[in-house]
Amino acid sequence: MSFAEQFQHPLGRLSLESLPFWQMLNDPTRGNVINGVIGTAAALMVVIGTLVTIAMITKYRKWSVLWSQWLTSPDHKKIGIMYVVLALVMLIRALMEALLMRAQQAFGLEGGFLSPDHFAQLFSTHGTIMIFFVAMPFLTGIINYVMPLQIGARDVSFPVLNSISFWLTAAGAALVMISLCIGKFSTGGWFGYPPYTEASFSPGVGPDYWIWALTLASLASTFSGINFAVTIYKKRAPGMKLMVMPLFTWTALCTSIIMIFAMPPLTVAMAQLALDRYLGFHFFTNELGGNMMNFANLFWLFGHPEVYILVLPSFGVYSELISTFSGKSLFGYRSMVIATMAIVALSFAVWMHHFFTMGQSANINAVFGIASMLIGIPTGVKIYDWMWTIFRGRVRFTVPMIYSIGFIYLFVLGGITGILLASPTIDYQVHNTVFLVAHFHNVAIPGALFGLLAGYHFWFPKAFGFRLNERMGKVSAFCWIFGFMLAFFPLYALGLMGLPRRSVAYTEPSYVPLEIAAFLGAILLTVALVTLVVQLWVSIKQRDKNRVFAGDPWDGRSLEWSVSAPPPEYNFAVIPVVTGRDAFTLAKEGGKAYPLPESYTDIEMPKNSVMGPVLGAIGFALAFGLVWHILWMVILFFVAAVVTMIVYGFARDTTRIVPAQQVQQEHRRWLDAVAAATGISRADEYQSANQGLAEMTIHEVPA
């Protein structure tokens, strides 16, 4: 079928062969059957999961609630929660894939059970999902929920754009999910280097799925970055100067700045690769002036700052947690801010360390290697400042604190292997081996994921009004920590023993024991995730015992703890006036934590908007049409997207008023509950007595 004919065909490239079980039925060799069964089971999980969800919503008649309260909501808190839910759903898939890959490699001496093609799809989707559809939505969700509350704002600057960002991310995630059921995903890895991903070497739909999923995600993240940065610049409460902002908000700002500057190179690289694949351009081909090195530069110009997009919000979370659970003001606030900003600046100056092995001169390699090591300076300062925060504190070993301690230890190791990799000489040896795989998991899991999970435990009571089960949280945290160690430390050794990453099989018997250890680690990580899900279930069951409506279960220090849990949709009945760092702690010390306002005013809030779900659906359909070369679908939904945006431009009636009387009623109800609650000491943090009101006295112990 020619290129032109493909576009004339009403279903494009879609055919029965696109189904995951087709090859198994037509050519039932042992390998095809095993891979067909695994692929079909995965597809069935997606289909059945979707159907059950739809059936449950229908059965309990929740569609209208879901639509009006959640899907079309411009409320940053609800969008934040939807982001986290999306991240956790995608985490389940990506972790299953990791388990399957570890199983394959554990039995991979002379073969294993997966076909090379299947294995390649697994590592490509695993990486793509973990970066773009787990870590990114998770951190965007937590920033969304927490940041406006921390700066004393009622919402983000562009609430509807926020909803659109979420729905574009969801559309990208849906595209990756549907690739399980129809067609195959890319085999080119999460960074999809051409010319392998060019049409001449990967003619199928796989790289197209990857290109359009990443395009949707990168657009969404660009919008989120703009939205967060503008919110932080423009919507801070009176007195909330930049150098008074909580550190999490600082890291949210820094992450947003990186998003704004780092995402466009990715979008551009994807567009260029799409032009190559669809219209015969030659940006990155071998021939006719194409050069894949341009792709490598563009991709890592995004890719390295992306690493800091992932870890900076978690650094912010750790700063909040370590300060809160040490019962102590954060040490070296100014240093922390400078260090974070330094990381932002440096993150754009080190991308070339991803390809020291591409043949540039020793001078260039050495400069980029040393530049990469420079990032170790501000990162080291952060670690030391967290240690000084613990010093002379009163450390409570809560679940978030266990994650933080695991982070400090493991991240130092990840940083050390990072510095080793930053040396071109060592990189020449361990680049593209599983040593590298171990390194970036060592920074991504303790660095980013632990922080996000700790943040989930920390802010869950704020979002839902009840605490999570502590014991199961601890079990889960220890499973994450030790599972990580068991899964990835062996990979360092394997990498030094010459095992290339992405190997479906190997011939060295000496790899087997380490591979089996890593597989056991992957099982332990799966147990950690299951425990997390069970914990949520148990906590929901026990929610009435663990309510913290008064809103301050951890003796919190920043403004999000100064409102009810969950907060009202407008966050603050009266916008607070901030007098210094740790605003809520200052208020509590001054006995002004729960002031009774003299009067209330009407509050203007954004109206619900269908723009998010509509543009998400259009984006998904447009991408699906492009993947399968369904021309009518592409044209239809492209026009639909343009028309929708123009039509929305005429929308004038976009806000609604929450009357002062309602605000007063809700606020008084909460203040009454606060007055009725008993302030508890930190020893009773995990008891039912903790209704979200902290004991106000501070027992300083002098030397």
Added chain:
Amino acid sequence: MGVTRHIIYRHVGPDGPLGFPNSPTTFSEAATSQECTMMTIGDPCGRMRRSKAATSGSSVCVSALMLAGCSGDTHLSFLDPQGPVASGQRWHFVESLAVLLVFVAIPVFVLTAWFLWRYRYGAKSSRYTPKWNYSALLEIASWAGPVVIVVLLGIIVWRATHALDPYKPLASDQPALRLQIIGYDWKWLFIYPDQGIASIGVLALPVGRPVAIQLTSATVMQSLHIPALGSQIYAMGGMVTQLHLQADRPGRSLGENNMYNGNGFHQQRFSAVAMTPERFSAWVDEVHLHGIALNDQSLKHISQRSTRAELIAALSQPGASDGNIYFKGATDALFSTVVKATKSGTPVAPASVRQEFANRAPLAARKPTESATDKVQ
């Protein structure tokens, strides 16, 4: 695609050195192999445990890895170095790791544990200063410590990067052996232009003589890596990269492609066999005698997307029984022809894929490029 089988290329048949029947020379791969085994068990690992490197703070971990680096008769790792480059890389790895463990990891680990215990919630007698959040001295120390460590490492890195630059010819009183390597899916073609031979599956090297390698790819990006000898470097279509290696003693090292390039990726392995100069020249003669002609027809087969085993089947000529392929009649021009052809788009892709998607290829006339000068310099 089903699970493809692996080629065990380590076993040596009862026949001659290359597995050709009635081999006239006395050279035997089996001998090299045995020598290598003895050396691996007796010398490198044992010696390394006593080496200077292993006396550092990381001795347990490093020597465990070094032991693991010697597997059977094949040297897998730069921690079990077989040449000056890998040796230098091992030293640089160990010194950097030692600096980081001693000055970063150990202080942080010990202090954090101590602080956590001493200032735990239950320790009511420990000092508690909830508002203390600044100390100029600690701030300066917090910044100065990492700065000093990074400056120290920066100096080490600058020196090592220049000393071990893969583009830098190795100092030697012997002229370098020229080698041209072309990456195909999923095998490497090793061309010895001055000897007029080529091989797939085995890279023979004379001990003690530097090897100057030029690399390119006839297909997607690949990365050639022989860990026990030295650096890896990308091979890219239409471009030429360089690599300098040297083996110091006879032995067999693992060679591989580190950059994923499709279904046969994990089988794109080879043996780098270092042998005495006498054996090397015997090997060259052997290949001249028994090798297959490296001509358009065999090149057509090589450029298919196939593993080495599939290629042997496709060549349908009496080959060597050791699972490797040997060619005679290799010319100096072949390498630059492949670079030019890849750059100008003559072999867009292996024939099977090309046919399927011929219509995708640019319709405009494929203009020939004037030269194959290195884009990477």
